[in-house]
Amino acid sequence: MAEQTKLWGVLAEFDNPLKLMKASEAVRDAGYTKWDTYTPYPVHGLEKAMGLKDSWLPFITLGAGITGTAVAILMQWWMNAVDYPINISGKPMWSLPANIPVAFELTVLFAALSTFGGMMFLNDLPKFYHPTFRSKAFKRVTTDRFFLAIEAADPRFDQARTEELLRSMHCTDVQSLED
Amino acid sequence: MAVMSAEPGRQSLDNTHDDPRERAPLVIGHDLASLTDKICAIVERPGFTTWWKICFGISAGVTGILGAMVLYLITTGVGVWGVNAPAGWGFAIINFVFWVGIGHAGTLISAILFLFRQKWRTGINRFAEAMTIFAVICAGLFPGIHIGRVWLAYWLFPIPNQMEMWPNFRSPLLWDVFAVSTYFTVSLVFWYMGMIPDLATVRDRATTKLRQWIYGALALGWRGSTRAWVHYERAYLLLAALATPLVLSVHSVVSFDFAVSIVPGWHTTIFPPYFVAGAIFSGFAMVVTLAVPVRAIFNLEDVITIRHLENMNKILLATGSMVGYAYSVEFFIAWYSGNFYESFAFTNRAFGPYWWAYFAMFTCNAFVPHVFWMKSWRTSPVRMWIISIFVNIGMWFERFVIVITSLSRDYLASSWGHYTPTWVDWMTFVGSFGLFMTLFLLFLRFIPAVAIAEVKSVMPEGDPHHYEHAHGHEGGA
Numbered sequence: 001m002a003e004q005t006k007l008w009g010v011l012a013e014f015d016n017p018l019k020l021m022k023a024s025e026a027v028r029d030a031g032y033t034k035w036d037t038y039t040p041y042p043v044h045g046l047e048k049a050m051g052l053k054d055s056w057l058p059f060i061t062l063g064a065g066i067t068g069t070a071v072a073i074l075m076q077w078w079m080n081a082v083d084y085p086i087n088i089s090g091k092p093m094w095s096l097p098a099n100i101p102v103a104f105e106l107t108v109l110f111a112a113l114s115t116f117g118g119m120m121f122l123n124d125l126p127k128f129y130h131p132t133f134r135s136k137a138f139k140r141v142t143t144d145r146f147f148l149a150i151e152a153a154d155p156r157f158d159q160a161r162t163e164e165l166l167r168s169m170h171c172t173d174v175q176s177l178e179d
Numbered sequence: 180m181a182v183m184s185a186e187p188g189r190q191s192l193d194n195t196h197d198d199p200r201e202r203a204p205l206v207i208g209h210d211l212a213s214l215t216d217k218i219c220a221i222v223e224r225p226g227f228t229t230w231w232k233i234c235f236g237i238s239a240g241v242t243g244i245l246g247a248m249v250l251y252l253i254t255t256g257v258g259v260w261g262v263n264a265p266a267g268w269g270f271a272i273i274n275f276v277f278w279v280g281i282g283h284a285g286t287l288i289s290a291i292l293f294l295f296r297q298k299w300r301t302g303i304n305r306f307a308e309a310m311t312i313f314a315v316i317c318a319g320l321f322p323g324i325h326i327g328r329v330w331l332a333y334w335l336f337p338i339p340n341q342m343e344m345w346p347n348f349r350s351p352l353l354w355d356v357f358a359v360s361t362y363f364t365v366s367l368v369f370w371y372m373g374m375i376p377d378l379a380t381v382r383d384r385a386t387t388k389l390r391q392w393i394y395g396a397l398a399l400g401w402r403g404s405t406r407a408w409v410h411y412e413r414a415y416l417l418l419a420a421l422a423t424p425l426v427l428s429v430h431s432v433v434s435f436d437f438a439v440s441i442v443p444g445w446h447t448t449i450f451p452p453y454f455v456a457g458a459i460f461s462g463f464a465m466v467v468t469l470a471v472p473v474r475a476i477f478n479l480e481d482v483i484t485i486r487h488l489e490n491m492n493k494i495l496l497a498t499g500s501m502v503g504y505a506y507s508v509e510f511f512i513a514w515y516s517g518n519f520y521e522s523f524a525f526t527n528r529a530f531g532p533y534w535w536a537y538f539a540m541f542t543c544n545a546f547v548p549h550v551f552w553m554k555s556w557r558t559s560p561v562r563m564w565i566i567s568i569f570v571n572i573g574m575w576f577e578r579f580v581i582v583i584t585s586l587s588r589d590y591l592a593s594s595w596g597h598y599t600p601t602w603v604d605w606m607t608f609v610g611s612f613g614l615f616m617t618l619f620l621l622f623l624r625f626i627p628a629v630a631i632a633e634v635k636s637v638m639p640e641g642d643p644h645h646y647e648h649a650h651g652h653e654g655g656a
Contacts, residue, residue: 018646040211041376041635042408045643050405055413061421079337079345088349101354101432105361108425112365112418116372119414123407126399133402141403142380142632144211 008131008179009035009151010159011138012166017043020146023169024049027148030165034154038132038147060118061111068110072103131177149177194486195558205299207481210640214482218377218629219384221477230476231624238616245610248603249324257327259603266586266598271325273578274608276433277461278318278615279359280454280574283426284462285311286366289373290422293415299490301633302483305377306473306622307466308370313618314465315363317611322355324607351435358432365425369418372411375401376632430458437581444524444585447512453505457577460498460544463491464570469619471564473628482629489557495570496551502577503545520590528584532597536580543573 014020017039024037028051037046073096080086081094091098120126132138132149141147148171150162163174194203206214227235252259262269285307292300323332335356337346346353379398385391401407431451438450467488474483513525529537547569550556556563588595622628635641 016643016646017641018643021643037405038403039405039408040215040380040403041632041641042412043405043641043643044636046405047409052406052409055410057410057413058417061417075337076348080348084343084345086347088347091349098349101351101428101435102348102357104424104428105354105357105432108421108428109361109364112368112421115414115417115421116368119372119410120399122410123404125401125407128395128400130400130402138402139383142376142383142401143215 006179007152007159008177009149009153009157010163010166010174010176011132011135011147011149012169012171013137013173014146014148014169014171017046017146019170020148021046021049023148023166023171026165026169027150030156032150032154032156032162034151034157036149038138038141038149040142040144040146043146055122057115057118057122061115064114064118065107065111068107069103071110072106073099076102131179134177135175137173137175192480192485194484195489195554203486204639205302205484205486206634206638207484209481209638211635211638214634214638215380215384215631217479217482218627218631219381221623222381222625222627223384223386223390227624231620235617235620238613238620241610241613242617243610243613244606245614248607248610249320251603252324252607253329257325259601261598261600261604263596263598265589265594265596266583268582268586269598270600270604270608271321272436273575273582274611275318275321275325276454276578276582277575278314278321278611279362279433280430280458280461280578281465282311282314282318282362282366282462283430283455283458284466285309285314286362286369286422286426287459287462288466289369290419290426293419294423297490298637299487301630301637302487303466303470303491303629304633305370305373305626305630306469306619306628308366308373309619309622309626309628310465310469311366311462312363312370313615313622314462315359315366316618317615319359319363320611320614351432351439354432355436358429362425362429365418365422369422372414372418373630373633374626375399375411376403377627377630379403380631381627427455430454437585442585442589443518443520444513444528444581447509449505449509449512453502453509456498456501456505457544457574460495460502461570461574463495463498464567464574467491467495467563467567468571471560471567473623475560477628479629482634485558485560488560488563489554492551492557492563492566495548495567496557499544499548499551499570506541506545524585524588527588528580531584531588533580533584533587536576536583540573540576540580543569544577547573 012023014023020037020039021043024046027035028049037050039046076099077094085093087093132141132147137145138147148166150157150166152159156162159176163176166174192207194207196203209217260269260271262271285304288300288307289304289311292304323329326332326335334340335346335353346356375398378394379401382391382394382398385394431454434450434454437445438447440446470483470488470491474480510525510529513521516522547566550562550566556566583598587598639645
């Protein structure tokens with residue numbers, strides 16, 4: 001089988017989060033846009049060093065939560081007051097206080113499931129193939145190594161100059177990755 | 180001050196000092212790699228250890244008893260239990276409330292302590308959350324089989340059915356269906372999401388194709404990208420913020436099953452906070468019961484430190500005091516209300532035919548935990564384990580006292596009765612522990628028992644600033 005040899009990008013390895021942070025600032029300031037860093041745990045401050053925007057996930061959660069409340073209230077009203085009204089101990093067919101617990105639970109349920117689903121969607125997961133997985137060294141990204149990858153698709157990408165920039169930031173190794 | 184032990188190069192495992200000038204270490208003597216090795220080794224070692232096989236054999240056998248009892252119940256009818264008029268709720272409801280309560284500590288540790296930025300939670304949250312999920316599974320079993328005709332269990336849910344009827348949403352029992360199933364789902368999602376980075380760690384370290392495939396599939400392709408961490412951390416915060424009111428609501432709704440009725444001893448406004456405090460109390464006791472042997476067997480004393488255990492014992496002391504206060508104040512209110520039936524219900528609890536259950540409850544929950552005022556008891560694994568067993572027993576008796584004493588003697592003396600559990604009741608209850616332990620042992624064997632990525636983020640080595648001082652010349656040049 002003929003292997004495709006299209007360049008995906010370059011991957012630099014760092015042995016501590018501070019070096020990665022400094023490198024990220026340099027890459028950000030150099031104007032790169034299609035790049036990412038990879039760490040074993042969330043390194044706080046790195047998102048600022050990369051110039052990332054805040055997540056808009058909370059809006060998904062809010063929307064789903066409101067939907068959950070509305071679904072719960074409408075469901076209870078329709079089922080117990082419209083479709084099959086039944087008199088229980090002379091209580092009103094439709095009275096909000098008795099419907100609050102279920103409304104609360106469905107609010108939380110919808111919001112939580114959408115938060116998880118939204119996180120997966122925004123992160124483009126599940127995704128079982130990624131060029132970084134071709135690198136043997138990258139296996140330590142979930143243990144104790146820190147990586148920075150710049151994609152060849154970035155308009156400022158130039159293999160020699162990009163690698164030079166990464167090397168100047170004290171990385172332990174730079175390798176190019178195929179798509 | 181971090182005390183250095185006589186052994187050179189190795190820090191002392193005692194991190195319970197209260198010196199405000201020095202931050203107590205959360206993890207003792209590890210760097211990022213050695214921590215990963217230590218936790219993953221539990222999952223990665225080939226074969227099964229002898230103790231694991233023995234424990235698993237016993238647990239699976241006990242689960243078999245549970246299966247046999249459930250089968251016997253379903254094929255014969257609820258008459259095999261001790262429930263009858265006037266006590267229509269017996270062990271099934273007691274065990275349900277007991278197990279749901281145990282689950283609460285896991286969510287408290289994972290969500291509420293997260294919101295309060297209690298970094299020590301990272302050492303214990305993974306298995307506390309696992310405990311939550313398994314406890315809720317055990318809890319969910321009991322109402323399921325208590326309904327009698329289990330094949331009609333779908334009537335509990337608003338599913339269109341052949342009778343064209345809907346559930347009655349004014350019933351607290353239906354609120355309970357929603358509360359417990361939401362709680363289970365949200366806990367599972369929270370647990371799984373927290374696990375994704377660690378599953379990726381096991382995937383990346385895998386030496387066999389099978390392990391790489393299984394953990395690879397479970398890790399969903401996670402690769403620790405910072406762009407992903409931004410959304411991930413926000414999702415974690417949102418789930419914690421959602422799980423916090425949820426966990427408080429679950430036991431409140433469970434207490435509504437009692438409080439919304441008009442039975443003396445149940446119809447009280449103190450029930451929701453009293454139930455929630457009791458749930459957290461019993462849950463933390465179960466976390467201690469599990470954590471003490473787990474950290475000894477896997478030598479996790481450097482990750483689940485004495486300070487972690489001490490903190491949990493402080494929470495036990497606080498919630499135990501709340502529970503003791505609730506016991507006392509409900510007794511006082513029963514008298515102060517001037518309601519004859521209410522005062523009788525409480526006198527009957529303490530001095531009636533079930534006085535021994537009340538005595539067990541009060542002693543185990545309201546008196547025994549006060550030994551934790553002494554540091555020597557808070558920091559001794561053996562002692563705290565014994566106390567946690569007392570609390571587990573006491574909290575089960577609390578539910579027994581609430582359910583049984585009120586039902587067996589309510590308003591009319593002519594319809595009083597005496598509830599006695601049958602052997603089937605007892606064996607089903609014992610069997611539920613088998614199910615719980617079986618699931619827990621499988622968890623310990625196949626899933627990283629400590630949230631590795633989360634612990635790393637609170638280690639000094641995890642903070643970029645750590646390298647500014649230590650290796651300033653290489654990092655900053």
